[in-house]
Amino acid sequence: MSGADLILGIESSCDDTAVALVARDGTVRAANVARQDHIHADFGGVYPEFASRAHVASILPTIRETLERASAGPEDLRAIGVTRGPGLIGSLLVGLNAAAGLGAAWDVPVIGINHLRGHLRSADLEAEPIALPALVLLVSGGHTLLAHMKSRTDIRILGTTRDDSVGEAFDKVARMLDLGFPGGPALDRLARDGAPSVPFPRPLIQDGLDFSFSGLKSAVARYVEQGADASAEEIAASVIAACVDVLAAKTARALGQVDAVTLVAVGGVAANSQLRDRLQTVARDAGVALRLAPTQWATDNGAMVALAAWDYIEAGQTPPPVGQARLSLEEF
Amino acid sequence: MILIVDLASPNRRVVLADGPVPRRAEELAVKADAAVVLPNAIETALHAEGRVKRDLTCVVANIGPGGLSATRAGVTFANAFAFGLGLPLAAVGYLDLLAREAAYRGLGPALCVKRAANDTAFAALSRDGTVLARRFGRFAEILPALLAAGPTPSAALGVLPPEGDALLPRETMHHPDIASPSESVLAAAAASAALEAGPAFLTPINELSPDFAGGIPA
Numbered sequence: 001m002s003g004a005d006l007i008l009g010i011e012s013s014c015d016d017t018a019v020a021l022v023a024r025d026g027t028v029r030a031a032n033v034a035r036q037d038h039i040h041a042d043f044g045g046v047y048p049e050f051a052s053r054a055h056v057a058s059i060l061p062t063i064r065e066t067l068e069r070a071s072a073g074p075e076d077l078r079a080i081g082v083t084r085g086p087g088l089i090g091s092l093l094v095g096l097n098a099a100a101g102l103g104a105a106w107d108v109p110v111i112g113i114n115h116l117r118g119h120l121r122s123a124d125l126e127a128e129p130i131a132l133p134a135l136v137l138l139v140s141g142g143h144t145l146l147a148h149m150k151s152r153t154d155i156r157i158l159g160t161t162r163d164d165s166v167g168e169a170f171d172k173v174a175r176m177l178d179l180g181f182p183g184g185p186a187l188d189r190l191a192r193d194g195a196p197s198v199p200f201p202r203p204l205i206q207d208g209l210d211f212s213f214s215g216l217k218s219a220v221a222r223y224v225e226q227g228a229d230a231s232a233e234e235i236a237a238s239v240i241a242a243c244v245d246v247l248a249a250k251t252a253r254a255l256g257q258v259d260a261v262t263l264v265a266v267g268g269v270a271a272n273s274q275l276r277d278r279l280q281t282v283a284r285d286a287g288v289a290l291r292l293a294p295t296q297w298a299t300d301n302g303a304m305v306a307l308a309a310w311d312y313i314e315a316g317q318t319p320p321p322v323g324q325a326r327l328s329l330e331e332f
Numbered sequence: 333m334i335l336i337v338d339l340a341s342p343n344r345r346v347v348l349a350d351g352p353v354p355r356r357a358e359e360l361a362v363k364a365d366a367a368v369v370l371p372n373a374i375e376t377a378l379h380a381e382g383r384v385k386r387d388l389t390c391v392v393a394n395i396g397p398g399g400l401s402a403t404r405a406g407v408t409f410a411n412a413f414a415f416g417l418g419l420p421l422a423a424v425g426y427l428d429l430l431a432r433e434a435a436y437r438g439l440g441p442a443l444c445v446k447r448a449a450n451d452t453a454f455a456a457l458s459r460d461g462t463v464l465a466r467r468f469g470r471f472a473e474i475l476p477a478l479l480a481a482g483p484t485p486s487a488a489l490g491v492l493p494p495e496g497d498a499l500l501p502r503e504t505m506h507h508p509d510i511a512s513p514s515e516s517v518l519a520a521a522a523a524s525a526a527l528e529a530g531p532a533f534l535t536p537i538n539e540l541s542p543d544f545a546g547g548i549p550a
Binding site for chain 2: 089090093094103
């Protein structure tokens, strides 16, 4: 048994430079994030060129600090896992080249990971392994999808968004209400003081498993432009209620179509309190267990990337080349 | 032995140098994914020289200005590789390399240029291999200021913006074939930079870098 029992996970697909050291069983030995909120706040969203520049400046210091926190060195590493997409190209290439440079220096294999696969594995971090098969709802700033996870290596997408992700809709509504960036958490906080009194549309709620949130976003924009009667708190509560209704309905429908013993919710929006409450009901009605990604691991992080990399080691798979060529979620 | 990672020049490559003497260069394909090809290129160069990674004493990276993605990839890889091996890091700049190239070739005072987006450019005026002044902006607007900062250049090197030729003084000859520094110049510059190498991580040059954000020095 070698002493190489950790994977260094590197995530730089958007605006956070995230690094973690994770053991085979999902134990996180150290984790570290260099946030960029202050850089993008003036733009009301992530400015890709500045995100990439900030990654270059922060990625090696973040890696060094993570290793120091765990008193770990290259001799402790079984591999390096790094997000290879989807994400912002300029941000991804920083993580990929940092991983490639370290891998070449240390003679450690580098495994490219689909970002969504990382999210789907995040609920297993620092927790008992999820009972499979599972239905996974991924709701984040960049993605909204339902996936059927039969095993860790057999994942099928059941439905995805046709336009905006739910997190993107939250951010854009937050911008309309001048809530600053990032807008999702601010919208969630504001909604706690309001009633969902505005009947915003529930896009595609009756149809299939795909999502669409751009129409909802446009409806809110029109409502605000026309001189909203409702308070900002009521608008926030109404938008979240509409999104939660759609997410819950689709999730319940999917549970009726696939074999699953667990419902898993992951991604930054999975931290939303109303969504968490509603999914409890959906899971209970379907007779499945509910697993929510720990809030700490719900947003982009390096630990989920490292845990997904362990799946390749466990399966004895040859790591995919660490280029920027697309690697789909369903590909393993 | 010094490892030079130069992805900011049009000819992307890694070079191994013994002090100021280039020993081995590995060119990288223009469209190649740096994260994939850099490890192999370094391994190939070391193997060809009968050396191994522990023979390296310093990593030097070209920090640009250059292509955004390529420069960023090269600098990040160099930072990580040097950190991984516990080696000191040093930087060379693309325009300074062109200035050295002009002197190496005996071209006299030179205008060194890297085209950027939207008719802008990074540009420097040099004499005897030393940069006298540098500016970033629309080429047509920064050129008069640069020309006022020193002797009229006899040569223009690098990558000019479209129609940049038409803006050059009559005495200035454009050398479109000199867009990348030679390996000899690269190695000599790297050897000088290595004397001041340290543990600090490098960042690529951009329009906000101090040398370009400020005015022209007197």
